[in-house]
Structure formats: structure tokens, C-alpha cells
Amino acid sequence: MLLAEARKKTAELNIPGETSLVTSENADPAEAAKAAAEHAKSRVDAFKRFLELVQAEKTLLDGQITQSEAANQRQIFLSMRLTD
Numbered sequence: 220m221l222l223a224e225a226r227k228k229t230a231e232l233n234i235p236g237e238t239s240l241v242t243s244e245n246a247d248p249a250e251a252a253k254a255a256a257e258h259a260k261s262r263v264d265a266f267k268r269f270l271e272l273v274q275a276e277k278t279l280l281d282g283q284i285t286q287s288e289a290a291n292q293r294q295i296f297l298s299m300r301l302t303d
Contacts (some may be wrong), residue, residue: 222279229272234265 239258 222276222283225272225276225279229269229276232265232269232272234269235262237262 235258239255
């Protein structure tokens, strides 16, 4: 359940496009530079959030792997006990 929620949040994350909507033709150079810097910062923030979400998914998947391996080891142990 938690993994599905984490994957949903990752899929729903909106990362701004590479190009800013403000061009130098529409505004003076200072405004265009400021808009480009803000756009770049919003992209960096979105990618940081994306990384956090992917790391959370990895943590959840690592937990599932650990549980699966533990269950497999218990199954092997019980099989050995039954054959003795």
C-alpha cells in the first residue's frame, strides 16, 4: 500500500519544462534573466523532490526484499526440519 502511494506521488510530480515561458523578446534582459533563474530554480527543486520520492520508493522496495528473503530462509529452515 505504501509503495503504491509513493509511486503515485512520483508519477504525479510535475517537473517544469526545459525552457522558460518568458523569452528575451517579451521582456527586458534583466526580467528575462530573472525569469530564467526562477525557472531553473523551480526545475532544481522539482528534481530534488523527485529524488526524494524515488529514494522513498527504494527504501520501501528494500524492505520488501528483506521480508521476502527472510520468508525464504524460514521456508528453507522449516523444510530442513521436516526432513530430519
